[in-house]
Amino acid sequence: MTTTEKPEIGQSAEANGIRTNYLEAGKGDETVLLIHGSGPGVTSYANWRLVIPALAEDFHVFAPDMVGFGYSDRPEGIEYGLDTWANQTVGLMDALGIRQAHLVGNSFGGAIALRIAAQHPERVGKLVLMGSMGVSFPITEGLERVWGYEASFESMRKVLDVFAYSRELVNDELAQVRYEGSIQPGFQEAFSAMFPAPRQRWVEAMATPEEQIRALPHRTFIVHGREDKVIPVSNSYQLEGLIDNADLAVFSHCGHWSMIERTADFNRLVRDFLLSE
Template structure:
């Protein structure tokens, strides 16, 4: 971890709960999904049951190219403590985008905020991964009354340094750029589905060979399903552009400027082997959050909630326990 993180003990002291958690079984299928219209927006969501006396809800927001199924195992780990709702953002998973949706980060954040407000359950535990982390930061900064605490897994904070060298296949980022993207996507789509699945796993996981066959088969099915959705590729391409544009806004509107305004307990989780959002941004992200702490996981890639769900769950419960004790 960087020197700056070492000089800020609150950033590095992340408690791991001793609470009993169910074993992680990656053969468990995704939680059932359904379309819901809440707060004036219609999303496909996957709900996780929780205790009858739970006083709040966890809301999970996936990253670029992801879906609600990215939270299957973490939501299962936390189901004994809190009910959960994993969202398919507009244009992703099974959520058809509304006409005229512009796929900017503010537009996605507005959808999430409207959905949370419509739930009527008070402030929620908000989880976000990658682009979903950037969206969650914006929601927490603009709508603090909706968020009880945050868990940010490799949030896509602004980073304008060249990053193609971190990608094993340079065609992947090119696939979602204007003009050249259409040609590249067609070339990639012509490849065998299993080849595409393994490329995705190598990109997102530090140890892709440890991902069980059941999860690889789920990923393959999602790829095939999305190919049948006319809006899927345009949504992915335009959300990619929207994310990059969010990094180019004036400093007054940058996520780096908004982050210090978030005064809720926040756990920042990053994998040392993240190929998509460099772990070098982790200490700065946690340090800028007034109540932020950082957990850096070795041998972990871009989706720690999928690769290390038990560890992320224990850190999350540790945060909740310390918040309840007034020590976070």
């Protein structure tokens, strides 16, 4: 999947002026681009490690670290925001010679995918939105906890508590690994600069106007965990109502980590959707 012994680090390309770390797998005729969420210490590998091998059987898969996250550069003075991340993603497609890609966006990544589809509809094949932002909603206590993370083991444990429905997934070992990931040089400094309080304004800043979402022509598949405490499942019902050619799957006994808590179901449904005519 990657070219280094550290699986989070793959290859790099200049994307709209930002040196971007990305993972690459598969050699299919069609391209899938995976856009991760905004949890503290997140990387594309942490989000998509269980999804990439399954999709790579049929598609050429790319999974970049958005600027401010993971192992992409954090240029001094950069202004973090939806357009910055959307332009970075399109810039990566340009750098890699990708004319069009299916976009799979998780949470914050769903908001980025929606913005790209609205601004550059010809660059997008199909859309998959998982636990997606992109519309206005009253910020949840869970999202407040995620975006308000302060670097400590205890704070990471509280963040993980709202991500997953299954208590088996939330343990001290995982919390320690994710905490150590969040305190690598530059990680927490960038993260704390992105969504300072009051945080409702950043929910609005990640939204695409409803009239633009209604105009999307793309076939869209929406996935949400019924017990999601970070992004309310009502978001996905709203998106399904706005997008004319959208289908929705709601997973029971599942929180914000559909691709981790219901990996087999997520991979099967997304793969079948992307392969369908």
